[in-house]
Amino acid sequence: MIRLFRRDVALAFRAGGGFGLALGFFLIVAVLVPFGVGHDTALLARIAPGVLWLGALLACLLSLDRLFALDREDGALDLLATAPIPLEGVVIAKAAAHWVVTGLPLVLAAPVLGVMLSLPWPAFPWLVASLALGTPALSFIGAFGAALIVGVKRGGLLLSLLVLPLYIPTLIFGAEVVHRGAAGQAVSTPLALLAAVSLGAVALLPFAAAAALRVNLR
Amino acid sequence: MNGELVIEDLACARGGVPVLAGVSLRLAPGRALVLRGPNGAGKTTLLRCIAGLAPPLAGRVEGPPVAYGGHADGMKAQLTVAENLRFWAALHGVADIAPALAAFGLERLADRPAGLLSAGQGRRLGLARLLVTGRPLWALDEPTVSLDTARVAQFADVLRAHLAGGGSAVIASHVELGVEADVLDVARFRAVAPVDDGGFA
Numbered sequence A: 001m002i003r004l005f006r007r008d009v010a011l012a013f014r015a016g017g018g019f020g021l022a023l024g025f026f027l028i029v030a031v032l033v034p035f036g037v038g039h040d041t042a043l044l045a046r047i048a049p050g051v052l053w054l055g056a057l058l059a060c061l062l063s064l065d066r067l068f069a070l071d072r073e074d075g076a077l078d079l080l081a082t083a084p085i086p087l088e089g090v091v092i093a094k095a096a097a098h099w100v101v102t103g104l105p106l107v108l109a110a111p112v113l114g115v116m117l118s119l120p121w122p123a124f125p126w127l128v129a130s131l132a133l134g135t136p137a138l139s140f141i142g143a144f145g146a147a148l149i150v151g152v153k154r155g156g157l158l159l160s161l162l163v164l165p166l167y168i169p170t171l172i173f174g175a176e177v178v179h180r181g182a183a184g185q186a187v188s189t190p191l192a193l194l195a196a197v198s199l200g201a202v203a204l205l206p207f208a209a210a211a212a213l214r215v216n217l218r
Numbered sequence B: 001m002n003g004e005l006v007i008e009d010l011a012c013a014r015g016g017v018p019v020l021a022g023v024s025l026r027l028a029p030g031r032a033l034v035l036r037g038p039n040g041a042g043k044t045t046l047l048r049c050i051a052g053l054a055p056p057l058a059g060r061v062e063g064p065p066v067a068y069g070g071h072a073d074g075m076k077a078q079l080t081v082a083e084n085l086r087f088w089a090a091l092h093g094v095a096d097i098a099p100a101l102a103a104f105g106l107e108r109l110a111d112r113p114a115g116l117l118s119a120g121q122g123r124r125l126g127l128a129r130l131l132v133t134g135r136p137l138w139a140l141d142e143p144t145v146s147l148d149t150a151r152v153a154q155f156a157d158v159l160r161a162h163l164a165g166g167g168s169a170v171i172a173s174h175v176e177l178g179v180e181a182d183v184l185d186v187a188r189f190r191a192v193a194p195v196d197d198g199g200f201a
Helices: A002-013 A021-037 A041-062 A066-073 A076-082 A087-116 A121-148 A156-166 A168-183 A188-217 B043-050 B081-091 B098-103 B119-133 B149-164
Strands: B005-014 B017-027 B032-036 B058-062 B066-069 B137-141 B168-172 B182-185
Touching (some): A002 B081, A041 A121, A066 A076, A066 A121, A076 B066, A087 A188, A121 A188, A168 A188, B017 B043, B066 B119, B081 B098, B081 B119, B119 B149, B149 B168
Parallel strands (some): B066 B137
């Protein structure tokens, strides 16, 4: 499993692997928003949590359709399915690699973009904390979606339609943490709920994703 | 289990469509079985069923752990030959990839990205993967595609060594490998005769 995780991370860094794609997308979205809504600092500060979380969500989605599709196309998925690790392990390794390559850079870049969107200072630690706790859910929910569409050609759009509604709880709780952090209120409740969504996704969805892969391999 | 592949009254489907029914066979260690039959007869379906990729509709498949080799080799274009092979070796708990490289004459290509290999070289890499799985039963789908005559002979040598070492193999192939093997015509087990749907008669 660790081998597969390391292979996927290594692949992402090689040419055409897509590392930085999500990060670049995230940056551009956050840069475009001030252009779109104008330079009203108070307004920007108010919408910053939502914008940052939406940006992270969409950035995560970008590389998801490749998660299993590439391995399916080159036959590696068949071979992984017959390898001595369970398919659930394959899903965990690949989703974890997706998080390291996609989610983690977003977490690290978010404070910079917070400055750009004039996010209030007290919200910064909570922005990082909420993304760090919430993005694993995005990767694991996304892995489930990617497993469902693995046999579909050009399944990217279908994947978005499947996965985005499932991202709603993460988005609500994640943005709420940052909102409350900005207003100086207690954040523990949404933060706990956000962590619960992530833990639930990490614990349960590998089984669902593996089941979907098995059906698609037949 | 003594390493024998036992298939009893097996029915298997491809994408939900029943393809084969009533397949029964036994394959002892050290033996090879060549699957024949026209395109679409169900050779791939049977191999995927043996490999456990498709669950049987009926009947049972029992046997030693399978190394499956399909039409695609499952190698990553961005990784080198050695990196690809090392990954599959590690996944199967095998440490040394040198014998596998040597068996298919890939030593000089070890540091080349797999994406730059020719079709035949890529296939040799795919076949070398079989050796690093350390598994006794090979289920191979057209393993000699894009190999030249000399390389087919090389593959036959590797296969012979595998069989001599107590391994076994089920191979769908139209090419004469020159390896002593049983032959099974898959067309005999067609689940349903091809239906000519005449519309609303």
